[in-house]
Amino acid sequence: MRHGPGPRVVLAAILLWAGVPVLAGPGSAGAGASPYEPAKSCGRCHDAIFKSWSESPHSRSAASPAYFEALRRTVETATDKDGARRACVWCHAPTTLITGDLELQQPISREGVTCDFCHTVVDVDMEKAEHPFVLEPGRVKRGPFEYSRITGHASAYSFLHRASPLLCASCHEFTNANGVVVLSTYSDWKEGPYPARGVPCQDCHMAPVPGSMVKGGGGKDALRVINLHRVVGGSAQSQLKRGLDLTIESVRRSGGSAEVSVVVANVAAGHPVPGGLATKSLILSAGAEMPDGRVEHRQERVYRRELKDAGGRVLGTVSDLFLRAASVGRDNRIRPKESRRERFGVPVPQGARAVVVRLEYRDSSDPRGEPRTTLITEARHNLSTP
Ligand code: HEC
Ligand code: HEC
Ligand code: HEC
Ligand code: HEC
Ligand code: HEC
Structure with a gap:
């Protein structure tokens, strides 16, 4: 241009x-x-x-x-x-x-x-x-x-x-007084495949x-x-949907339960998902859907990056992340281009019509109330009536 x-x-x-x-x-x-x-x-x-x-x-x-x-x-x-x-x-x-x-x-x-x-x-x-x-x-x-x-x-x-990326890194990468990288979006991007592709x-x-x-x-x-100046991230369902893929690989029934194999792929986010502050998490769940739409026996896997205080406690508020984080805890986020396979053993009650797998995004940055949960996408496998 x-x-x-x-x-x-x-x-x-x-x-x-x-x-x-x-x-x-x-x-x-x-x-x-x-x-x-x-x-x-x-x-x-x-x-x-x-x-x-x-x-x-x-x-x-x-x-x-x-x-x-x-x-x-x-x-x-x-x-x-x-x-x-x-x-x-x-x-x-x-x-x-x-x-x-x-x-x-x-x-x-x-x-x-x-x-x-x-x-x-x-x-x-x-x-x-x-x-x-x-x-x-x-x-x-x-x-x-x-x-x-x-x-x-x-x-x-x-x-x-x-x-x-430095224009963005200025505010999206931050190391606090204890030397902990509180915002790691830029260094995360640097470790992934996108810099080499010039993206x-x-x-x-x-x-x-x-x-x-x-x-x-x-x-x-x-x-x-x-x-586009509407620059969005995890706060927009469309952006989340663009970044992630969810597929049910197989459902194997045995007795009263189902072995469900699921793949979550980070297809288009330039950094691990969830990105940004450690107040965000990605939640994968599996359960049995009943005829009235209720999901029973819901099980979850949570993906996030944890930051801890000097006493080893996992921190939950934005303020604590910036001011009190002293070490990085577990980090099991989905990396760029990674496909993560998960297996669930889901009990299937009599009459259940499907196995439902959901991917949700949870943000607890707002200190005024409950975390905000957004459904990103859902996959289902219909169960034949025995
Ligand atoms: C009086 C009209 C007018 C106002 C007010 C105005 N701009 Fe512009 N701006 C223009 C025009 C005309 C261009 C050139 C468009 C073109 O080349 O087609 C431009 C171009 C730009 C560019 C591209 C420059 C480049 O070299 O890439 C930026 C950035 C920009 N404006 C930012 C701003 C910002 C920020 C403000 C407010 C502080 C602002 N403009 C206010 C008319 C305006
Ligand atoms: C977070 C920083 C940021 C903010 C805030 C921002 N811009 Fe930009 N703007 C950019 C970047 C970066 C580009 C170039 C993107 C590219 O080339 O890929 C750009 C491009 C432009 C251009 C050139 C035309 C185009 O679409 O590329 C204009 C004009 C412009 N911005 C005006 C504005 C105006 C007016 C506002 C506020 C209403 C604004 N910008 C707010 C970062 C910003
Ligand atoms: C001057 C500091 C600053 C710069 C520069 C900046 N950002 Fe931001 N950005 C912020 C802040 C602060 C927020 C949080 C806004 C809020 O939700 O209150 C934010 C929010 C965002 C979000 C939304 C996150 C979400 O939760 O959905 C994205 C995406 C984003 N920025 C991308 C960029 C990109 C890309 C650039 C470079 C072109 C950039 N930012 C440059 C400070 C900045
Ligand atoms: C290959 C495309 C791609 C690139 C490159 C990329 N992002 Fe993203 N970004 C996404 C997608 C898709 C999402 C939504 C999924 C998510 O929330 O992680 C996202 C989410 C975000 C969020 C919100 C995080 C959250 O989970 O709430 C921020 C902030 C952000 N990006 C900033 C950046 C910055 C800064 C860079 C450059 C250092 C960058 N992104 C590079 C695609 C990209
Ligand atoms: C280095 C830049 C930076 C500093 C310093 C910073 N923030 Fe932020 N803040 C961000 C960015 C970027 C986001 C967007 C979310 C993300 O990346 O996950 C954000 C998001 C937030 C949000 C969520 C906003 C919303 O509407 O959901 C809150 C609340 C917040 N910050 C409070 C604070 C407080 C309190 C402090 C001081 C202890 C602080 N921030 C210092 C960059 C910063």
């Missing part, structure tokens, strides 16, 4: 880039000041991208009730309240790295992982804990195109955006979809594709 209007525009972009102040200029400093533009203002022109970003977890990262409650509890119970707040805010409301608005008072802070934050990241240095970014908020928006004919702002081509995070999470880059078309819109 390298074509464009020519050197004049590029030169203008370079000059603008050179003149952009790194922090807010004089006059805009102080409380309430932000060098970042709100997403809505980008949306005046990039309306389709704005709409899909608005539906993404990124747009809710500093506004979801689950996050607020987790943040509130973390700060409440911490001795160093400012430190705790700082530890929880920089990924969820990254503009605060520049504005210092740790209380999340400014509207831009509550936009979470917002357009103008991502598109003014110049570089990522993973060695720098809790601030891995080189940031240059200002007129130059960095993106996947070599040249752009642009009205409204300057632009610069950025490999970081086009194809580097970064963007290829799966921001796939090209039909659409107009700018309202009314023109320019790059000859391409008629935009990169």
